[in-house]
Amino acid sequence: MLDLILNNSIVIxxxxxxxxxxxxxxxxxxxxxxxxxxxxxxxxxxxxxxDINAIYYVMKKYKYSYDVTxxxxxNLFYSYEDLNYLYKDLLDNNYLIFNELFKREVSKxxxxxxxxxxxxxxxxxxxxxxxxxxxEVTSNEYKHQVYECITQSDELELVxxxxxxxxxxxxxxxxxxxxxxxxxxxxxxxxxxxxxNINLNDxxxxxxxxxxxxxxxxxxxxxxxxxxxxxxxxIDIKNKVIDILNKYTFDIDDISIDIIDxxxxxxxxxxxxxxxxxxxxxxxxxxxPNNYYYILNFxxxxxxxxxxxxxxxxxxxxxxxxxxxxxxxxxxxxxxxIKILNNYPNIFITYKLKDNYNEYIKSPLIDELNLEVIKYxxxxxxxxxxxxxxxxxxxxxxxxxxxxxxxxxYDLYTTYKDINxxxxxxxxxxxxxxxxxxxLKDKLTLSYSSINNYFHCAFKYYISNILKLDIYEETFNTxxxxxxxxxxxxxxxxxxDLQKEYNAFLSDKELTNKERFFINNLYSNLEYIIxxxxxxxxxxxxxxxxxxxxxxxxxDNDIDTIFLGFVDKIKIYEENDIKYVxxxxxxTGSVDTSLDNINHGFNLQLPVYIYLIKKSDxxxxxxxFYFQELLHSLETEAKDVDKSLQDNLKLIGYTIxxxxxxxxxxxxxxxxxxxxGMALTQKGFAHYTKLFNxxxxxxxxxxxxxxxxxxxxxxxxxxxNINPKRINDKLIGCQYCKFKDICYKKEEDVVTLQDTKTSDxxxxxx
Numbered sequence: 189m190l191d192l193i194l195n196n197s198i199v200i201x202x203x204x205x206x207x208x209x210x211x212x213x214x215x216x217x218x219x220x221x222x223x224x225x226x227x228x229x230x231x232x233x234x235x236x237x238x239d240i241n242a243i244y245y246v247m248k249k250y251k252y253s254y255d256v257t258x259x260x261x262x263n264l265f266y267s268y269e270d271l272n273y274l275y276k277d278l279l280d281n282n283y284l285i286f287n288e289l290f291k292r293e294v295s296k297x298x299x300x301x302x303x304x305x306x307x308x309x310x311x312x313x314x315x316x317x318x319x320x321x322x323x324e325v326t327s328n329e330y331k332h333q334v335y336e337c338i339t340q341s342d343e344l345e346l347v348x349x350x351x352x353x354x355x356x357x358x359x360x361x362x363x364x365x366x367x368x369x370x371x372x373x374x375x376x377x378x379x380x381x382x383x384x385n386i387n388l389n390d391x392x393x394x395x396x397x398x399x400x401x402x403x404x405x406x407x408x409x410x411x412x413x414x415x416x417x418x419x420x421x422x423i424d425i426k427n428k429v430i431d432i433l434n435k436y437t438f439d440i441d442d443i444s445i446d447i448i449d450x451x452x453x454x455x456x457x458x459x460x461x462x463x464x465x466x467x468x469x470x471x472x473x474x475x476x477p478n479n480y481y482y483i484l485n486f487x488x489x490x491x492x493x494x495x496x497x498x499x500x501x502x503x504x505x506x507x508x509x510x511x512x513x514x515x516x517x518x519x520x521x522x523x524x525x526i527k528i529l530n531n532y533p534n535i536f537i538t539y540k541l542k543d544n545y546n547e548y549i550k551s552p553l554i555d556e557l558n559l560e561v562i563k564y565x566x567x568x569x570x571x572x573x574x575x576x577x578x579x580x581x582x583x584x585x586x587x588x589x590x591x592x593x594x595x596x597x598y599d600l601y602t603t604y605k606d607i608n609x610x611x612x613x614x615x616x617x618x619x620x621x622x623x624x625x626x627x628l629k630d631k632l633t634l635s636y637s638s639i640n641n642y643f644h645c646a647f648k649y650y651i652s653n654i655l656k657l658d659i660y661e662e663t664f665n666t667x668x669x670x671x672x673x674x675x676x677x678x679x680x681x682x683x684x685d686l687q688k689e690y691n692a693f694l695s696d697k698e699l700t701n702k703e704r705f706f707i708n709n710l711y712s713n714l715e716y717i718i719x720x721x722x723x724x725x726x727x728x729x730x731x732x733x734x735x736x737x738x739x740x741x742x743x744d745n746d747i748d749t750i751f752l753g754f755v756d757k758i759k760i761y762e763e764n765d766i767k768y769v770x771x772x773x774x775x776t777g778s779v780d781t782s783l784d785n786i787n788h789g790f791n792l793q794l795p796v797y798i799y800l801i802k803k804s805d806x807x808x809x810x811x812x813f814y815f816q817e818l819l820h821s822l823e824t825e826a827k828d829v830d831k832s833l834q835d836n837l838k839l840i841g842y843t844i845x846x847x848x849x850x851x852x853x854x855x856x857x858x859x860x861x862x863x864x865g866m867a868l869t870q871k872g873f874a875h876y877t878k879l880f881n882x883x884x885x886x887x888x889x890x891x892x893x894x895x896x897x898x899x900x901x902x903x904x905x906x907x908x909n910i911n912p913k914r915i916n917d918k919l920i921g922c923q924y925c926k927f928k929d930i931c932y933k934k935e936e937d938v939v940t941l942q943d944t945k946t947s948d949x950x951x952x953x954x
Contacts, residue, residue, distance in 0.1 A: 189302070192323055195220045197298040200230050200320075204473050205303045223297075227304050231311060233290040235265045242283035243447055244438040246274070254450045263500050266310075266509050294318055303475065305524035306517055310510035328531050334486065334554050335536075335564045340543040344374055346564050347482045347538060348382050349571055351466065355480055359385065362466045365474065365483040366491065370543065381575040385465035391456040394425050401660050403429065404449055408693075409674060409736065411440045419738075421631060421750070428455055446696055474528050474535075481532065486539040487548040492522040525553065538564075567596060569603075576600060577607045584609055614932040616647055619906035624654070625747055632749045632903065634896060636796040642899045643789025643913070645921040647931055649899075650908035658926060664703055669776040671707075672714060672818055673756065676774060677735040679718050686715060717818055720837045724862045729852045730759040730770060739800040745900060753800040761852055767805070770812035770853055771797045772839065776819045781840045783946040785915060786888070789895050794841065798885060799892035810885050811849050814841030814863070838864035845879040884950045891949075910937045 190212045193199060199209070199222055206224045213220065225233075238261050246257045264275055264284075278284050299320040301307075307315075315322075337343035347364070355362050364386070367375065372388050379386045394400055399420040407416040413433065420426040432451055438444045471491070474481050485491070495514040497503045503513040512520065529535060537559070539550050554561065569576045580600040586592040642649035652658035662670070671693050678689045690711060699707065737758050743749040757772040771794060786795055794813045801808050820836040843850055843863060850857045850866075860866035867874040902908075910931045912921025919938065922928045 189323065190216065190218060190220070192321075193220065193222060193300055194298050195222075197221075197300060198223045198225065198294060199300045199302060200225055200227055200304070200315075201300075201302040202226065202304070202473065202475075204469075204475050208475055227301075227307060227311075230294075233287040234294065234314070236284055236286045238264060238278060239283045239285055240435055241437050242278055244436070244444055245278070245281065245283055247443050247447070249277075250274075254446055259500050266501065266511060268501055268505065268509065303472075305472065305527075306512065306520040308511045309516075313510065324527070328533075330530055330533050330535070332529060332535050332537055332559060334550070334559045334561050335538045336550065336561050337538055337540050337564045338542065340371065340540045341374055341378075342564060342566050343484060343538045343540045344371065344378050345566055345575075347484065347536070348378055348384060349568060350536060351480075351482070352382065352384065352571060356384075358480075359464050359466050361479045363474075363479060363481050364466055364468045365471050365481050366485045367468045368485060368490075371484065378575070381572045381578070383572075385462045387459075387461050387465050387467050389459060389468050391459070393453055394428060394455050394457055395453045396659050397422065397425055398656070398660060399425055400429075400452055404445070404452070405670075406738075407440070407445055407448070408442075409677065411445075413440055421633060422629075424458065442692060442695065449696075471525060471528065474532055477532055477534070480534045480536070482536045482538070484538050486537050486551050486554070488551050491551045491553065492518060492525055494518060495521075522553070526557065529553075529557065569596070569600065573604075577604050580604055580607060581609055612932060614910060614934065614937070616650070616909050619908070621904045621906060624903060624906060627654075628747065630748055632745070632747050632900070633752060634743075634749065634899065635752045635754075636793050639789065639796075639895060639899050640792060642902065643792075643895070644923075645910065645912040645925065645931075646902065646908045647910040648912075648921070648925055648927055651927045651930075654903075654908070665777070667697065668707075668710065668819075671710075672717075672776055673736070673774060675714055676718070676721075676756075679721070680733050680735060686718065687711075690714070713819070716833065717837060720834055721816075723834075724837075724839075725759075727855045727862055728759070728761075729855075730761040730768070732760040732762075734758040734760065739804050741800055741803055743896065743900070747904075749900060751800070751896060753797055755797050755800075758801070759853070761811075763852075765807075766809055767807050768811045768849065768852065769801060769805075769808045770814070771801070771810070772814050772816055773797070775815050775817050779815050779817065781815050783842075783888075783949065785941070785944050786891055786946075787944050787949050788913065788915075788941050789898075790913075790915075790920070792892065792895065795888045795892050799889050799896075802885070802889050811844045811853055812839075812841065812863075814839035816840070834861070835864070838862060840864050842878045842880045842884075845873075845881050880950065887950055911939045912937065914938050914940045916943050 189205075190209055193209070197220075199206070201209075201224065203226070209222070209224075212218075242261060243254070243257055246252055246261065247254065250257075252260070260271060260274060264271055264278070275284075295318065299315065299318055300323055301315060301320050302323045335343075335346055337346060351359070351362055364375075372390065375386060376388060399422055402419040403416045406419055407413065410416065417426060417429065420429060429452070432448065432455065436444070436447070438447075471483065483491075495517040497514045499506075499514075501509070501511065503515070506513045539554075540548055542548060550561070553559075569579075580597075583594045583597045583600065586594065587597060638649065638653045641652050671690070674693050675686060675689050678684055679686075694707065734755075735757050737753075737755040739753040739755065741751040741753075743751055755771060756774045759770040759772065761768045773793060780791055783791055783795070786792055794815070798810055798813055801810065816837065816839050818837070820833070838860070839862060841863075843853070843866060847857075854860055854862040854866065856862060857866050858868040865874070865876050865878060867877060873879060910933050912919060912925075912933060914921065921938070922933070
């Protein structure tokens with residue numbers, strides 16, 4: 189190919205062909221002045237592109253969504269009449285970028301186009317006008333066999349077996365082609381069983397990281413970039429976010445946050461590639477006759493690919509604009525595949541008849557090219573003992589459950605007599621601390637929710653907080669909770685406008701009609717809650733409020749350990765150089781308000797907040813800690829509905845046992861309108877009033893500190909056994925657990941604990 193290219197020229201080609209030409213140049217020791225660009229580079233520089241900040245401008249001015257804006261901008265340079273207004277607007281405001289220097293350069297140099305099959309006609313016409321030479325690989329007429337496989341698993345086993353037999357010592361020259369995502373799970377499983385390295389190129393969006401969720405949520409609430417970035421503790425993810433932010437010049441508002449949110453969804457973690465491994469490529473990347481290509485999934489509708497007339501610009505309009513129609517794309521794709529099959533010798537083709545969900549038929553190209561079809565029958569068991577044992581187990585399942593006797597069942601059964609069929613060992617194998625430390629990158633972050641997971645079940649903590657498989661998903665219930673928390677955190681700001689905050693929070697949420705109806709009806713409820721909270725606080729001297737207080741505590745350890753807490757509301761009253769603090773946590777669902785079993789690590793939410801405040805603020809004196817339940821069913825038989833609603837919004841929790849201090853927080857404490865169960869009798873406080881003293885606080889702080897150190901020690905020892913806890917015949921360790929279907933717990937795994945009441949833990953009466 190190199191000898192066909194003149195010196196001082198421009199080659200338009202994919203990066204794979206560029207690498208081949210450079211390799212050819214190196215081997216032949218031929219030095220030529222060649223500039224390589226992709227077809228996208230050519231189009232953007234020759235026709236123009238848009239400034240990245242045009243996205244913000246269009247969204248702000250025209251009120252378009254992010255997706256619509258991107259679609260319009262990507263179609264801006266086709267002379268499409270419906271977008272002329274936008275083109276002119278962006279041109280007038282200097283949001284379009286044109287490279288006149290590039291246009292002059294390509295008009296003077298020899299251009300070559302290599303390796304592209306689906307370029308729009310108007311681009312081809314302009315390339316021809318520039319005297320571009322269209323180079324192609326020398327035409328051959330190779331004929332390939334095609335293997336018909338019954339299942340997707342058979343297809344992958346055939347391919348891997350052939351690679352092991354013929355190319356095990358040159359895996360860097362082996363490529364799997366046309367591997368869709370539905371193949372990758374099985375491919376990953378089989379690669380381990382066959383002990384063969386494959387780079388699956390699994391792209392994982394950083395958006396699934398809890399740090400990105402914290403960053404986005406905090407940014408929406410505070411509009412503070414720097415404080416939001418502080419929440420991202422993973423340095424690699426943090427650097428990616430900073431790189432994205434540096435590209436933009438906009439101020440932080442709801443529109444720019446929407447842009448950042450969408451860009452982060454398509455920002456991926458770096459992939460570590462294995463050496464001496466099989467790689468995965470697209471079919472158009474086949475370009476080296478010395479490599480070995482295994483084309484999978486050679487089925488109708490997949491090869492050649494299908495395209496539909498569903499773009500922003502219709503096929504009829506594309507014809508007028510000299511763009512490729514959906515039919516043109518199908519034809520180009522088909523012709524390109526035929527060229528590839530004809531020109532490259534080392535191609536191995538397979539297709540399947542079914543997978544776990546669907547049935548398939550072979551690609552029509554097989555008959556059109558008159559390719560020989562060989563029906564594959566998997567009867568070679570010489571590659572993997574582990575896989576053979578699993579295969580035997582499946583065949584035994586078929587035999588015992590469906591009376592299906594496979595031909596190979598007897599041979600497998602006599603070879604592998606003891607496979608522990610119909611038995612399992614669910615025990616967790618201990619992980620060494622150095623490995624965990626390396627995996628965590630010397631950083632451990634704990635919170636109430638993480639230690640709560642650990643004390644419910646250590647294996648649940650491992651899956652959720654070490655492997656981080658508990659991906660955050662916003663359900664409708666969590667959306668309501670987040671909506672209420674957002675609005676209540678803003679209610680203390682000057683010029684607070686509930687309607688504005690309510691609508692702003694919901695502006696980017698996709699809701700069904702049923703959900704939107706329910707949300708709209710909740711507005712009056714939230715309005716009433718805020719009115720009631722303001723009334724309650726009018727009875728208090730606590731005149732300072734901190735909302736959504738983020739507390740970070742560094743814990744001395746040989747691994748960098750941070751304990752995080754996020755307190756909904758802290759009410760503060762200062763007197764005689766003493767800072768009195770009451771903690772309030774909002775709940776939109778039901779909650780256990782007792783401190784029972786905190787010695788076992790349960791019901792720790794408010795105790796954790798007490799611990800964080802006492803450890804982070806030496807002068808703070810806790811005067812109360814409460815939950816406030818925000819959503820309740822209306823008591824239809826209540827004589828006084830308004831009083832019933834106000835009673836439901838009273839604070840539920842514990843109050844300092846000092847009457848003068850209580851009066852500062854709640855002037856109505858004798859028959860409290862603020863705290864549930866708070867009342868005075870002739871003999872003192874009512875027996876159901878929940879009180880605590882300073883010794884109780886010290887006990888709580890010591891208990892929380894003990895529990896935190898217990899979790900840290902367990903992590904160091906790699907103790908993540910399946911041990912769900914049971915109290916009073918209630919298996920609380922498995923309640924609401926997303927992973928209970930994969931641990932296969934046995935009765936012997938369950939840990940039964942003694943039910944311990946608050947009075948037993950803290951002392952005094954219940």
